[in-house]
Amino acid sequence: MGGTKKFKRLIPRDAAERLLGMRRLTFIRNAGGPMSFSRSLLLFLFLAMGLTAPALAQSDPEALRPLINELAKGKYDDTQKQIGALVATGDPAVAPALEALGDGDLYFRKSDGMVFIASKAGKGYALTDPLTLESAGEAGRRDVKKIKVNNKLRRVLRSALGSLTLMAPDPAVRKQAAEAVFKSRDPDSIEALDAALAAETDDSVRTVMEQARAAAVLNSDLGDEDKLAAVEVLASMGTRQAMSLLLSVQSSLEGPVRDATAAAVTKIEKSIAAWDAAQNIWYGLSLGSVLLLAAIGLAITFGVMGVINMAHGEMVMIGAYVTFVVQEMIRTSMPGLFDYSLFIALPLAFLVSGAIGVAIERGVIRWLYGRPLETLLATWGISLILQQAVRSLFGPTNREVGNPDWMSGAFEVGQMTITYNRMWIIVFAMLVFAGLMLVLKKTPFGLYTRAVTQNRRMAASMGIRTPWVDALTFGLGSGIAGIAGVALSQIDNVSPNLGQGYIIDSFMVVVFGGVGNLWGTLVGAMTLGVVNKFLEPYAGAVLGKILVLVFIILFIQKRPRGLFALKGRAVEA
Amino acid sequence: MMTSFLFRAMDARAGIFLAIMAAAIVLVPAGNLLVPEGSPFHVPTYAVTLMGKYLTYALLALAVDLVWGFCGILSLGHAAFFALGGYAMGMYLMRQIGTRGVYGDPILPDFMVFLNWPELPWYWYGFDMFWFAALMVVLVPGVLAFVFGWFAFRSRVTGVYLSIITQALTYALLLAFFRNDMGFGGNNGLTDFKDILGFDIQADSTRAGLFAASGIALVFCYVICRAVTRSKLGKVLVAVRDAESRTRFLGYRVEHYKLFVWTLSAMMAGVAGALYVPQVGIINPGEFAPANSIEVVIWVAVGGRGTLVGAVLGAVLVNFAKTWFTAALPDIWLFALGGLFVVVTLFLPKGIVGTFSQGWTALRQRKASADYEAGSDEPPSSPPHAPSATARDAEPQPAE
Amino acid sequence: MTRATSLLYLDGVSVSFDGFKALNELSLTIAPGEMRAIIGPNGAGKTTMMDVITGKTRPDSGDVFFNGAVDLTGEDEASIAELGIGRKFQKPTVFESHTVWDNLELALKAPRGPFATLFHTITGAEKTRIEDLLDLIRLNDKRDELAANLSHGQKQWLEIGMLLAQDPKLLLVDEPAAGMTDAETAETAELLKDIANDHSVVVVEHDMVFVRSLGVKVTVLHEGSVLAEGSLDHVSADERVVEVYLGR
């Protein structure tokens, strides 16, 4: 419910209720449930308007009905006028209908043109009267038709809300309102902003309001003096948004204001350029951590065990599908857990991929030790089988894996935008790496693994069950790949081809870093990520990637055993 | 000198192979062109083209077997040389279209016309002449292989490191050829060919001719490979495969040997690609896909590494299985193909030819040792370490 | 002895791997026609020294000259081998999937270029030479056997045979007696002495009995440099040597 979400963020429930506490209106009580909050919001909107409106008409539902039913007619331009007419009545009773319109829940009945709020019920819709909010029976899927909204109408609603919530008690709401005004740059809201600024106590909100005011001033026909001050405010903002605004008004300005604008733009451009480099490093680290996640399981199965594991990508894919299954179950049975879905998926993905890894090792790979090239052949076959199995089981199309709320959205650091999912993936990659190092260096299992891979015969004669260590090590590598799949499902397709996209990059990373060295994998992944991201703006995505590959080829000439190679006699023993 | 050089190539196995090939080269086109349709001996054009394609794959597999089976260089990038040869031929075929393209431009290929290329890029010059294109078919892959090999072998990049940078090579070329700015038709590649050397490319006789040409090329390259591998140079290659530094300490410049066989192999792959393109009617960057190169290695492994005939057999069998499965079991054929690879590795580790000839030798030796008195402790089997010795080269070092 | 008259001349050679000094200012001189035994505990730098001489490892500092004039530090393995330095590894390394005959044929002194070998046809003289070598290393009846099927001692001999086939001026022999029976060890010692008649030989060995049976000058290596030099009796009287060998 995109629309609802957007409105929800603007004003939290308690604030609205506090505001509305004094006036108890019937429709709010009737509405009840989760919807009531956005209704209250709209009510607030109309109350605010009521302060200036000549009269707040008392609602007579039937008097409004013709206006509401008008919405069923005409095109978007007509709808816009009809909304204007409804707002002009100043009657809070139209709020639910408008809100439903924004959410795309407003329908009209084809037989008589009556407008209803509709929600899906079975094969048809449950209808609600938009004015009385009483149930109005049901309708078949074909009996009603949706009243459409488009981007333009959504914009109209957004900016209207912006200038009207500037006096809300919650500072966060006021801030968002000011940001909305900044985007709409509506000169008519200067007055409201001045009033709000006079009453404002929170400094951070005040700053935003001043910026919003500056934006509105530049768009108005106020004098040069006001505009010069506005340019200054925007220049000190230093953001891309400010620059965008300045550029857009530049052509309509004259004289000293125009010069000041130009100077401000240059200044902002400079500060942005510096931030761009930081942003590139961030992108590089983020790409690097994706590469690291994809490659780290391979660093074990291939790097440590020497199995040329072409089925590695499929382990990643299986992890992603585990996430899908977990989310699907959560969606159907306990939607409240959705935000925790990834935490539930992580151990499961590890177990499922790990178990498949152990099965592959026991069933196939253990017969092939000492013949690494034949593991290439067999695991290639296995990867074909796994791909097709997933295709047969889940279908060939993409499956939806959603981002939990804490993985969605972005925040700003200076002029850098940092998206939450990328940030968590970097953190996660580091945790996985640290965890793996810990397991290999500090646990008995890790000790056994190192012992077996270094000298199998000696380890066996010391009583280590080498077959089990092999199986578990392979399982560990596969399980880690599964965990990576959970993370990658957040940024990429979940389809049977998921693994194919990462397998080559993974091998490049492991080999570039130096086979058998986990630190090499870490440094390799990060280096390739950053190099790629620095090349991309100049060379373009395609050429950038080619250059990275050429770089790897040349680098291997210089260091034939990767970045972190062992030196000395042991290497060629 | 040359005769003795070629004469060395012959033995019973080679004889059988050459006889079969000769029969195929004569009978298949004859069955297609001379035997009337409807007769049980008629070979449909579809089958001729299909088998022609298999033969080019077989030639590619042969090239891979030469470097991998005999010199221990596991190339996961041979499809790149194949595709380059294919592109060289494709460029010739494009130039032959002339005014018959949809825009009727006498010089520019169609894709250049609608992407507004003002004129033919310089690297397309000369490809209107067959001899030039034919030269490029071997020269371009050859030079690329030479340069790549010269750096890689001199720096002593070996084992998986070499394999992975060959993947990087083909992957980089894949991305490069996908770029429309390169002037090779981007993703669509080169297609809609009309004729080759003046013959209509769709005519049955041309197809039969291309089949025969593929067969002859395969025979020719097979004989070269035999001659090379059975010469002293071939012995040095195997020595390099089994104990590279020993060979070096004997005074052989290993990198020169590798470079020689690597370049030769790349040129053969180029020829294979050039014969492939007119038969399938298209060349596009998909041929550079890293997975393709891996598949070629699998053909060789299935047929039997280091046996030459095995590479040919593996390529034909796997591709035949693919053709069959994709039609007979379209929804689940990957299970069948994947299963085949797993089963072959587990139960026929030396590939089909390797296993058979091993069985044959073992049988003969058992008979022989029964004739003598059983005195030796060692069973007369073939060396247990021979394959693993080479595999060891590719084995990565364990963690510190 | 000066550099000019030496066959092999090492002066101040140092090699380190990741901070570990494998060779530390090592100086050593071998005269033409000399046979020298080199002993030393594990990690003394014996194999690294061989690696430096044969071009496998580049020294961090120091000079290595062959025949008094040829700077070996600038050459690679193949050209050093062509100069006339042959090397036998610690672990017998022969071409396992070749026959004994082919192993020797490959080692035989002949043009080493790819095109030379491509068109090479074996000559009568070469055949005779291989026959002789087969007799020398007592593998005549195994000539068509794959090298992989030889016993450990036979592989050691085959490798020595391959060394001789190269017709080198200097042979570097790394632990030739390792893993041999007593009888084989004695035979090997005889073989080496024969060889020393017309080649210079450097033998690295652990087995004191074997070294004693060679009866030549001994150099003791320790921690990458020369600890003592002289006859076996002389060095085994040296206290430091005793400490190095027994003290740990």
Add this chain to the structure above:
Amino acid sequence: MKKTFTKLALAGLMTTTIAGGAFAQEDTIKVGILHSLSGTMAISETTLKDAMLMLIEEQNKKGGLLGKKLEAVVVDPASDWPLFAEKARELIEVNGVDAVFGCWTSVSRKSVLPVFEELNSLLFYPVQYEGEESQRNVFYTGAAPNQQAIPAVDYLMNEEGVERWVLAGTDYVYPRTTNKILEAYLKSKGVAEEDIMINYTPFGHSDWQTIVSDIKTFGSAGKKTAVVSTINGDANVPFYKELGNAGIKAEDIPVVAFSVGEEELAGLDTAPLVGHLAAWNYFQSADTDANAEFIDAWHAYIGDDNRVTNDPMEAHYIGFNMWVEAVEKAGTTDPDAVIDAIVGVSVPNLTGGYSAMMPNHHITKPVLIGEIQDDGQFETVWETSGLVVGDAWSDYLEGSMDLISDWRAPLSCGNFNTKTGKCGGSGS
């Protein structure tokens, strides 16, 4: 030995299939389905295979065609372009099919073209494509650029007031051509060079951080900016995920896509994407009886009520019905007769109108612009008032503006040059 074995096996395989075909031909009409069921394109094409099987099944329920049952022959060209040509040949020569429905990518179509020409069979191609082609044996039931791209740009210009354009695409021929056409079109509408940014990415590109941030930067120049996306299939999911997370809202910088349909959105949480646009000739949300029936039948056939329908499926629906009608009209499945009969055939489409096969082997279609909804569907926000005729040769490209295509006698030419009055392109 091995060679003979192969030959025997091959011959065996072929004789059985040929014999089988010949035998079966007595009472069935065979229809080939040439869609990738494995490899990278399986993600899109498998659905089309299922849709075709459903259409054939339904036709058989109605009594088949010319009194015979239809029989589907499915093969898997495995996203391997040369294999498409081989499989097409196999379908026609070995299985003896009378028409083939298939291909998705342009390169697969280009690969099979010569085969259909040589063996004189029929191909129905259901996907929107770059145009610049008209072949006697091929029927293009997807959109040509003038049936998708240009109306979409018009919409953005007129309704959203867009002045600055990002043309982002995957680097292959469809985006290249479409962007070329759009660039020419935009310039003809007075858009300045510096207000157009063109960006290409490789197939399956998954790291969109830089490009999304470039779009943001480009969009902050003070003019209303929109993105025209010809990003291909798989790469869209990470692109939209990045877009959603970076907070690029449709109200600020709308993205209009030509390759994103219901099927692609099925892999996404669309809540952050509400309002971004797509241009197609069909949306599942189309409110007509025919569409409701089609969706119900599809759900019943596939056994999953959550499966979506999309534009290429409708194209197959139209193409298949056209073929059926043309065969009935001609009274035979003979390709020449069908090619003659099919031009002018008009069948209902799923958006409430009729689509007709034009002489250039393209069809008439309505153009719909839809906004993404939070349930993964599109809502039509604009549509052409009438039907748009697919134009094989773009009017905005230099080489092709003089070309027309008309496969009816007496012209019978796919690239007739109106200036020179000759068939065979613009050259001499």
